[in-house]
Amino acid sequence: MASYGRELDDHRLARRLLAPSAILIMLVVIAPLIFAFILSLHQAEPMVGGIEMKPVGFSNYSYFLTQSGLFWPSVRVTIYFTVVSLLIELVLGIGMALVLDADFPGRSFMRAIILIPWALPTVVNARMWEWIFSGSKYGALNGLMKVLRIFPSSHDAVWLGFDAPLAGVPVIGGFLKWLGVTKALNMIIIADTWKVTPLVVLLVLAGLQTIPGSLYEAATVDGAGFFRKLTLITLPLLKPVLLVILVLRTMELFRVFDIIYIIMQYSIRVVGVLTYEVGMKFLHFGRGAALSFLIALFILGLAAIYVRLFYSDAER
Amino acid sequence: MRWNRALAVKRLKRAALFVAVLAIAVWTLAPVVWLGISSITPYNELISDRETHWLPRNPTLANYRVMFDVSRQTGERFVYALRNSFIVASSVTVVCLVAGTLAAYALARLPVRGKHALVLGLMSIRMLPTIALVIPFFVIVSYIDYAFLNMGWEFHLFDTKFNLVILYTTFILGFIIWIMRGFFLTVPSELEEAARIDGCTKMQALYRVILPLSAPGLVATGILAFLSAWDEFLLALIFTRSTNSATLPLFIAELGSQYITAYDQISAAGMMAAIPPVVLALLFQRFIVRGLTAGSVKG
DSSP states (O other), rough: OOOEEEEEEEEHHHHHHHHOOOOOOOOIHHHHHHHHHHHHTTTEEEETTTTEEOOOOTTTIIIIIOOOOOHHHHHHHHHHHHHHHHHHHHHHHHHHHHHHOOTTTHHHHOOOHHHHHHHHOHHHHHHHHHHOOGGGOOOOOHHHHHHSSOOOTTTOOOOTSSSSSTTTTTHHHHHHHHHHHOOHHHHHHHHHOOOOHHHHHHHHHHHHHTTTHHHHHHHTTTTTHHHHIIIIIIHHHHHHHHHHHHHHHHHHHHHHHHHHHHHHTTTOEEEEEHHHHHIIOOHHHHHHHHHHHHHHHHHHHHHHHHHHHHHHHHHO | OOOHHHHHHHHHHHHHHHHHHHHHHHHHHHHHHHHHHHTOOOOOOOSTTTTTSSSSSSSHHHHHHHOOOOOOOHHHHHHHHHHHHHHHHHHHHHHHHHHHHHHHHHHHHHHOTTTHHHHHHHHHOOOOOOOHHHHHHHHHHHHHHHHHHHOOOOOOOOHHHHHHHHHHHHHHHHHHHHHHHHHHHSSSSHHHHHHHTTTOOHHIIIIIIIIHHHHHHHHHHHHHHHHHHHHOOHHHHHHHHHTTOOOOHHHHHHSSSOOOHHHHHHHHHHHHHHHHHHHHHHHHHHHHHHHHHHIIOOO
């Protein structure tokens, strides 16, 4: 560098530094995205040595929006998965963070082990819970239920079953069935929540650190109890962190694929699984691309909202 | 009397806290412990009654030994998958760190036209569902391979580690640039200016001043990149076929099918796939937490 008689000016230096990343991103994200859009406007099927493309306008999109009997149910079940997972993650995450924020011996140990589920690869997580939920006498959850005397020893629950929970209850049962909720889906929500809650805990813990302790002292002097402190100080001041978690997790939950596909293959069709099925199992590349575009648009829309809320908050 | 009551309340609170901590520990560790127990249990004990059997009567390392027995198909596939995972994840980490650090520095410190839009664009890429890119990737890779085939070249992308590294890199790179930029922004620019006055060029200031100061950030982002690449499943599912490039997640997903419950082997393979990321997470816990919060809270 020193051998350069004159230094590069800042603009040129910036361009050089950005070039490797820019080229990679252009080639492997932007170009394929444009190509995906073109694909989505065609009926594209594989043939020897490539694909056969026939322009069909926006009919791939309208197929899913109006004709396909699978699209809207998959949207409903994805929304259920997203909303329920989020609620559990937030409640559990905040609760666990509050506990781990307290002063007790072994706190740093607890904060370390909490990372284990998060670090576990998704595939291992899926297989591990599949084994825990597995039916008949050897499933760990069934075993636990028997040890706790919740189940009689002759009873084995099929945890990953396709029956709708609360099916007998009048309005709720019908609604859950319409959403496409099954017992298996609820069990997968538990498995997914187990893995992700630590992330929520860490982010909330980081947020808790920014709240000045003097606020709590003042509240204690004023005679506020635990719940008043929680609702009047902690939660309002955690709002920026909670917002980030909320939107970040919404997007990740909406595009869920791995855990559901590994445990249930195609039998719980969230939008990610449906796209994979259409595009990569039936090899309708055009339709698959259209479907993935619909999901991407939805998620990018969420990202736009995220960025807006986030930036207005950060820059004030 | 009043003193006693205050003491009782305090003790009750301690007890409640203790119970809550214990509950969190059990909730967090029980599934993994069960995975560990399963991995050292012989198959016939594993599928017996849980009411009487939780711990193995004849604990065995046979399930682990099978994985490293390269003379058998399972072992051969496992060893290759382990190797592929290490090669792919490390390569992705190196490429992401090098390209990402340069780009992050430019975005944090230098004048770039449309900087704001670029940073937002990077974030959007992170938000993009993998599945949205999988289909065009697949078609493009098939085209390229077919073209190579026609030209008579002995080269193809499908089922190679090289292909996986490129695809993974791009997904992870945006995230890396985003976090590194956050770390660079926390280094006071006065330090850099001082280095410049002492005669450093911008690049020298980056290498000698900013990088050493953001070393924890580099470690954190490197580990996050490694973990993301180690974890990836969908791209591996589509773009790998043989031991040439199949990674550990794919191997574990394919171990046993719907009809075979080879959970003894799945548990052993799962434990081994979990060890590198869990050890990294435990060793570098503080850095990772900082990285995660720098990436998502600070912006």
